[in-house]
Amino acid sequence: MVELQTSQLDAIFHALGDATRRRMLRELAQGERTVGQLAAPFVISLAAASKHIKVLENAGLLRREVRGRTHLCRLAPGPLASAHQWLRFYERFWTDRLEGLERLLRTEDARQPPTRTGDDP
Secondary structure, eight states, X not given: OHHHHHHHHHHHHHHHTSHHHHHHHHHHTTSOEEHHHHHTTSSOOHHHHHHHHHHHHHTTSEEEEEETTEEEEEEOOHHHHHHHHHHHHHHXXXXXXXXXXXXXXXXXXXXXXXXXXXXXX
């Protein structure tokens, strides 16, 4: 089960690692789009857009429904929750580290005598 989770996270982060795919996901957050609609903002072919969509689909980040010749894509946000959960560990790590640094700096500031400016008599 751990291997499956690791490979799923790898696929999610790989998909999110590309700016084109991130923009496509942002578009899908507004509602379903056709492959053509997803490709339109970019200077890429429909074949290239299809490859990006396939990466998102393989990561589980979008669902594709075929209606006749039209491929409709919609956001599947579930895997983003897995990625967010994984990142939360590091958020806690850095929060703890930054809080420790803040305590250290406050202690150092408390030890320093007040500075005098040139305007003081």
